[in-house]
Amino acid sequence: MSRFVVRIHRPPQLKGAALVLSKLFGCAIPVVQIAIGSVYLDDCPVQHYIPIYLIVSGVFGLMLALFTCIPFPKEPEDNDTDVIDVVCITWNSLLAFFLFSWFIVGNVWIYSIYQPEYTKNSTNVDVYCDKTLYLFSFWITTLFYIIFGFVLVAGCCRLVCAYLCCPDDDANANANVNVNVNTNANSNVNVKANAKANANVNANVNTNVIINV
Incomplete structure (x- = not known):
């Protein structure tokens, strides 16, 4: 618009x-x-x-x-x-x-x-x-x-x-917004998956330490 x-x-x-x-x-x-x-x-x-x-x-x-x-002269920069x-x-x-x-x-x-x-x-x-x-x-x-x-x-x-x-311009803008939203959502999912993987690794490490002790 x-x-x-x-x-x-x-x-x-x-x-x-x-x-x-x-x-x-x-x-x-x-x-x-x-x-x-x-x-x-x-x-x-x-x-x-x-x-x-x-x-x-x-x-x-x-x-x-x-x-x-x-x-007419151009409008001055100070808007006078x-x-x-x-x-x-x-x-x-x-x-x-x-x-x-x-x-x-x-x-x-x-x-x-x-x-x-x-x-x-x-x-x-x-x-x-x-x-x-x-x-x-x-x-x-x-x-x-x-x-x-x-x-x-x-x-x-x-x-x-x-x-x-x-409408074509608005549709393209909405499509770009949706792509950015999906990208951010995927990034958040990947971050959570990595956090869970790191938590599992830490849990396994702690378990191995306890067993060794």
Whole structure:
């Protein structure tokens, strides 16, 4: 069970090209959000908050991505926490909480008007929303749910695999314990047998001495 816990606390870390690609992806998405929101700022009368949602998400998402690229110094041996580390961790936590709240609000704005009118009508422009703007907002939001579901399934599979591998480790540990117990028991039996043999030898010696006397 202890090895199972250790496996949970030691997830694989991204290194090399995978780490660089993840950082680039994390920075590219916010930049595209800012660009799309700025270009189509006034092209969604049915829900004019959608472009604003993209711009704000892009700005704060880019800030969070850049802050995560800053290397943190290693923890000192005396376990004293640096003030800069505390400030950075607190800022990133608050930023992540704001982005999560903003994401929930954006879901309401985007999914509540599905699907808007993509063709601008001169008689009724209130139901119009640019197709590029809305579809980008819709799929970039849906993409987060797809990634979350994939990560959730992968995490569950990892836990199941780690749990299924643990009984073998426990069985081997129990087998080693049983072998040690049996070895100790055999050693005790041999010691007792030797003690009895020595006692018999001493008794025979004493008997021979008495007879000789």
